[in-house]
Amino acid sequence: MNRRLRRRVLGTVGTATVALPFWTGCAFAGTISIRSAIQAERQGDALLVSVELANAGDEPAHLVQARLEAAGMNFAGGDHPLIAPGAGARETWRVPLAGKPPGRHPILLWIHYSDANGYPFTALASAIVSIDRDVAPQVAARFSEPEVSLAGNGRARLELANLAEQELALSVRLVGPRELRLSPERRRLALAARQRRELELELENLSALPGSRYPIFAVVEHGAELHHTVIAQGWVEIGARRSWTPGLRYLIYGALLLLAAWMIWGARRSIRG
Secondary structure, three states, rough: OOOOOOOOHHHOEOOOEEEEEEOOOEEOOOOEEEEEEEEEEEEEEEEEEEEHHHHHHOOOOOEEEEEEEEEEEEEEOOOOEEEOOOOOEEEEEEEEOOEEEEEEEEEEEEEEEEEOOOOOOEEEEEEEEOOOOOOOOOEEEOOOOOOEEEOOEEEEEEEEEOOOOEEEEEEEEEEEOOEEEEEEOOEEEEEEEOOEEEEEEEEEEEOEEEOEEEEEEEEEEEOOEEEEEEEEEEEEEEEOOOOOOOOHHHHHHHHHHHHHHHHHHHHHHHHHO
C-alpha cells in the first residue's frame, strides 16, 4: 500500500531567470524563466519523485534536461529539444531507499538548457522529504543577505545556529548553477551547543549574463541514525562587469599621453642634433 510522505518543498517552485540580449534593428531583451515543482511519494522501498517544468519566459528554452539528486544518488532526465513559452514538461524518477536512515533528506534539482544560440544556462530547485519519521530542525541556517549582486567576484555570508543542547557535527554544502562557482563547495564543522557561527563564502561569475537571477542553496545535514536536513536559500542578481574603475582608466590614459609626448620630444631632439 502506498503512503504519502510528509514533505516540505522550499518556496514550492524553483526558478532561474536569464536575460537574453537580441538586436533586430533596435535593442530588445528577451527572457527564459524555467520554473519547477517537486513532488515525492513513497512506493514500497522506493521514493517516486515527480518534477513539473514550465517556461514562464517569452523565449523558448532549447535542449532541456533535468538532473535529480536524491538519497545520495544522481538521476538524469530525458532530453527535451524545446520548451516554448507557456509550455512545460514532466519528469519522474524512482529512487531506491534501501539503507537510508529515517529523518529529513534533501532533494536537489538542476535543469540545464540553452537559448536559441546555444548559450548554456541552469535553473535549480530544492526540497526536503521526510522518510519514515519527521524530525524538528535542530539547526537554523540563513544567508545574511537574501540577495547578492554579482558581476565578477563577490562574497556571501551564511549564518548557522545550533538550537540543540549538545554539540553537532555539521556538513555544509553549497549548491548553485554551473554559471557560478561557489566556494568552499563543501565544509564540515562542529558547532557547540546553543552557539552561532558565520561562514564567509566566495562567489565567482563564470558565464552568467547581466540581468539574470539565480537561486543558491546551502544544504546543512547532520545525524547518522536519525538524519536532519535544513536548506537555506539565497539569490544572486547578475550585474554588468566593470573591467576598469574610472580612476584607473584615466590614470592609464594620462600615462599613455605622457609617454607619447616624451617620445615626440625625444624624436625632435634627435633631429636637431
